[in-house]
Amino acid sequence: MSFSNYVERKGTDSRKWDLNGMLEMASYADDESIPMWVADMDFKAPEFVQDALLKRVEHGVFGYNTADKKYYEGIKFWLKNRNDWDIEEYWIVPTSGVVPALCYAIKAFTEHGDGVVVQNPVYPPFRNSVEINGREVVSNPLKLAGDRYEMDFDDLEKKLANPKNKMLILCSPHNPIGRVWTKNELEKVVSLCLKYKKIIVSDEIHSDLILFKNKFVSVGTLNREIKKYLIVCTSISKTFNLAGLKASNIIIPDSDLRERFINEMSKVAAKPVPNIFGAIAMEQCYSKEGERWLEDLIVYLEDNYLFLKDYLEKRLPKIKCFPLEGTYLAWIDFRELNLTEEELRFKLEEEAKIVTDGGGIFGAEGVGFIRLNFACHRSVLEKALERLEKSFENI
């Protein structure tokens, strides 16, 4: 697969590229805007996935489906091979997305009014899922040490020690700040959850997108005791650019937790069965061939990130691209320009015609930053950076 082939996405009902979708995020957007916001990539899914889907489409009957042994074996293979995590197939609960799974977990394991700890700045649906289900968002903000974010373990301990707070939602790797948490950091998180007997939902959706030889550690491979409190969210959606297939898997080792989670799903009539096309895609992706495709993707992403960082350092040194360990989402610091969120948004969207995610949507701690999705063709990134330079060079 060559990631250097440009793929036109306009006119495909793309939430990212088609104006109707983009306007939800950017009121100044128009047909000239370059979308660098929502987290999907502008690359085609692997050819072997496309072929398998086409073959299934040709059959022409799309009735209720189930998942066979190959489906579960594929996930088991992937998690063992990549993360050295040995799971049992029956721990796997297919869901139609990670965000719905967060909601099921919140409803299954906490009560109305309970606190759920999240680490701002963080992927906004973490907070939304807590709020719309009538629970309270409890923030354990990440600490900024220079250009590196770290967890505030003293504050985390205080929050987890409070009997009202029942759950931690961990973003690992962390969107939007791009940290891949170290084993040491994760061990501290796990030991605090064990100490205070709190559920840990580890959203590992970005765990295959590890850059520059950083090492991803799944919470599932740490202290065995954590299994009693553990929910791990995985998916093919980010890794293989298949978000529209709505196929994810939630790994729940403890039988009581798993049963409660599935009961919660059944309240909205959602059976733990994968989407028919999602299942076919997943069987293809979670393979040696999938791994080779991913290796090539990582090279393209690393090059794009380095290009972006280098461009900003040379041409717009007041705008700082933070170090990135994982994901294809760059966290960019505009604080030196002293612009309000609205001024920054105006300059980016109306002047430069680039649509990114303003840092404030990730929590107040993100104000002054943007999240920029660089999983695009290099020419698109170049064009966006030229526009950015033109719009900001005199500031």
Ligand SMILES: Cc1ncc(COP(=O)(O)O)c(C=O)c1O
């Ligand atoms: C951390 C994180 N979790 C979940 C999701 C979305 O998952 P899904 O589309 O499976 O609901 C995203 C998408 O950007 C994400 O970054």
